[in-house]
Amino acid sequence: MRALVLAEHDNRSLKPATHAAVTAALALGGSADVLVAGAGAAAAAEAAAKIAGVGRVLLADDPAHAEALAEPLADLLVGLAAEYDALLAPATACGKNAMPRVAALLDVQQISEIVAVVDADTFVRPIYAGNALATVRSSDAKKVITVRTTAFEKAAETGAAPVEAIAAAAPCDAARFLERRVVESVRPELTAARVVVAGGRGIGSDGAFALVSQLADLLGGAVGASRAAVDAGFIPNDAQVGQTGKIVAPDLYIAVGISGAIQHIAGMKDSKVIVAINKDGEAPIFQVADYGLVADVFEAVPALIDSLSA
Amino acid sequence: MKVLVAVKRVVDYNVKIRIKPDGSGVDTANLKMSMNPFDEIAVEEAVRWKEKGLATEVVVVSIGPQAAQDTLRTGLAMGADRALLIKTDAEVQPLAVAKLLKAAAEREKPDVVILGKQAIDDDSNQTGQMLAALLGWPQGTFISATEKTGEGRLSVVREIDGGLETLSLAPPCVLTTDLRLNEPRYASLPNIMKAKKKPLDTVAPEELGVDIAPRLTLVKVEEPPRRKAGVIVGSVGELVDRLKNEAKVL
Numbered sequence: 255m256r257a258l259v260l261a262e263h264d265n266r267s268l269k270p271a272t273h274a275a276v277t278a279a280l281a282l283g284g285s286a287d288v289l290v291a292g293a294g295a296a297a298a299a300e301a302a303a304k305i306a307g308v309g310r311v312l313l314a315d316d317p318a319h320a321e322a323l324a325e326p327l328a329d330l331l332v333g334l335a336a337e338y339d340a341l342l343a344p345a346t347a348c349g350k351n352a353m354p355r356v357a358a359l360l361d362v363q364q365i366s367e368i369v370a371v372v373d374a375d376t377f378v379r380p381i382y383a384g385n386a387l388a389t390v391r392s393s394d395a396k397k398v399i400t401v402r403t404t405a406f407e408k409a410a411e412t413g414a415a416p417v418e419a420i421a422a423a424a425p426c427d428a429a430r431f432l433e434r435r436v437v438e439s440v441r442p443e444l445t446a447a448r449v450v451v452a453g454g455r456g457i458g459s460d461g462a463f464a465l466v467s468q469l470a471d472l473l474g475g476a477v478g479a480s481r482a483a484v485d486a487g488f489i490p491n492d493a494q495v496g497q498t499g500k501i502v503a504p505d506l507y508i509a510v511g512i513s514g515a516i517q518h519i520a521g522m523k524d525s526k527v528i529v530a531i532n533k534d535g536e537a538p539i540f541q542v543a544d545y546g547l548v549a550d551v552f553e554a555v556p557a558l559i560d561s562l563s564a
Numbered sequence: 565m566k567v568l569v570a571v572k573r574v575v576d577y578n579v580k581i582r583i584k585p586d587g588s589g590v591d592t593a594n595l596k597m598s599m600n601p602f603d604e605i606a607v608e609e610a611v612r613w614k615e616k617g618l619a620t621e622v623v624v625v626s627i628g629p630q631a632a633q634d635t636l637r638t639g640l641a642m643g644a645d646r647a648l649l650i651k652t653d654a655e656v657q658p659l660a661v662a663k664l665l666k667a668a669a670e671r672e673k674p675d676v677v678i679l680g681k682q683a684i685d686d687d688s689n690q691t692g693q694m695l696a697a698l699l700g701w702p703q704g705t706f707i708s709a710t711e712k713t714g715e716g717r718l719s720v721v722r723e724i725d726g727g728l729e730t731l732s733l734a735p736p737c738v739l740t741t742d743l744r745l746n747e748p749r750y751a752s753l754p755n756i757m758k759a760k761k762k763p764l765d766t767v768a769p770e771e772l773g774v775d776i777a778p779r780l781t782l783v784k785v786e787e788p789p790r791r792k793a794g795v796i797v798g799s800v801g802e803l804v805d806r807l808k809n810e811a812k813v814l
């Protein structure tokens with residue numbers, strides 16, 4: 255069993271989602287290589303080489319892969335597929351975008367967002383917004399898999415794998431990259447943060463959302479949000495937690511003014527400790543909260559900030 | 565520009581599903597079924613293009629049992645012109661759906677195919693990308709805005725992990741919708757009546773020459789681990805105390 259893991263990176267640095275995907279790949283019972291496709295991505299490749307258990311790192315360093323466009327990325331993976339029994343990627347925006355293309359070109363039925371490996375053919379994955387866990391067995395000879403990164407430990411960085419340069423795929427003019435507006439933040443990344451403070455429609459305005467950020471900063475945490483808060487423009491889309499947003503599992507998740515729709519709970523219910531602050535004692539969020547505080551956001555959060563900064 | 569929109573009939577997003585006691589699957593009998601919310605957004609986008617004069621014809625296609633006709637009629641009531649039902653009672657997994665949609669695209673020759681980014685039942689998030697690959701077309705997934713630009717290209721804004729990204733695509737292409745692309749309309753009663761008279765064709769997967777045999781076997785379905793009920797604290801002070809001394813997360 256040989257597995258190839260697509261690395262998640264921004265050329266300059268490797269993302270910890272990669273480490274979780276490597277753990278899933280090794281759970282298949284064989285070896286794992288890592289593919290870094292980028293431009294000026296040598297640093298990301300060096301970082302991938304340190305992941306424990308990685309056999310070798312393949313580096314396709316070329317302008318064609320600078321923006322991780324799915325078309326050349328899928329072609330690159332398909333070109334490497336003959337040597338591997340399984341191709342994996344973290345279930346990030348990039349992995350979700352590219353891997354089904356790979357699967358279709360290989361005539362394989364992808365297995366999305368696995369949360370456990372039962373054996374080399376059998377996997378567990380959430381369905382219906384995480385309200386059920388399905389165990390599925392694949393009859394495809396080759397596997398194409400995306401990995402829910404919160405479900406796997408991150409592989410350690412004790413390795414020293416060789417980095418091999420490989421040829422890039424041809425660029426595709428039918429899809430051109432124009433621009434990217436990345437939300438710059440000094441806060442920890444949402445999916446990797448130890449603490450997440452998330453705000454919902456109950457916060458009422460983007461001005462008031464500063465309360466959520468202030469609490470997050472005080473705890474060294476990331477800021478999350480419900481769909482309603484993003485739709486209302488309180489905060490950009492990259493903060494959305496849920497079935498169709500990000501999946502998080504921090505040590506502490508504080509939901510403020512969030513009702514607890516199943517689509518939201520799908521993204522945070524594996525957090526270790528959940529705190530809910532909501533003025534409606536009947537809000538469904540209290541059914542998953544370890545600690546509930548029935549209170550108005552505008553009284554409770556400032557008091558919490560005061561008490562924590564004291 | 566001709567637009568093909570794929571729609572799926574799923575358990576309504578407001579309904580809590582039940583797992584069969586023997587773990588053999590999810591019991592969907594007698595549950596309220598609706599169009600997958602992301603597909604409603606896809607239909608809405610295509611209909612808006614038509615209203616703006618960007619699209620000439622909007623065709624909705626669904627794969628599923630006879631009852632998927634209702635979903636297609638919803639699409640027609642929202643403003644689509646024609647419908648195609650690829651009728652089967654069998655389970656159809658994303659790769660097979662993509663192959664069927666490819667056959668439909670070869671028949672209909674659209675310039676753009678729009679799909680929801682994921683179906684809220686199996687949460688696979690695969691079909692649009694697979695269809696694009698099988699057709700050899702570029703893809704714009706998880707989109708929150710579209711605009712027609714020069715050279716007949718489309719500019720699309722995508723929701724990605726770090727924020728937003730804009731691509732320029734040359735049709736024919738495949739798009740998949742995210743939640744913030746638009747807010748789908750409710751079909752008016754007159755439009756629902758009109759939709760009953762719009763053409764709806766039915767074909768079988770075999771007629772399209774597609775093998776839909778599943779590649780994944782469902783071994784079992786289980787309840788996810790339940791969280792233990794927590795406590796309601798009386799004050800901010802008690803909350804901080806418990807987080808520090810009981811949960812030890814502060």
Ligand SMILES: Cc1cc2nc3c(=O)[nH]c(=O)nc-3n(C[C@H](O)[C@H](O)[C@H](O)COP(=O)(O)OP(=O)(O)OC[C@H]3O[C@@H](n4cnc5c(N)ncnc54)[C@H](O)[C@@H]3O)c2cc1C
Nearest residue numbers: 454455456480481482496497498499511513518533534551
């Ligand atoms: C296909 C689909 C996908 C979706 N995906 C997601 C997803 O990924 N993530 C997601 O979050 N949602 C998602 N949703 C939306 C989801 O169904 C809910 O609509 C959304 O989560 C609600 O957000 P909310 O809790 O902020 O708002 P609301 O449900 O409006 O809740 C606001 C809460 O704030 C409380 N409140 C109001 N004022 C105060 C105050 N002053 N002090 C204290 N509490 C107050 C209220 O009691 C209420 O409980 C999806 C929906 C669909 C259909």
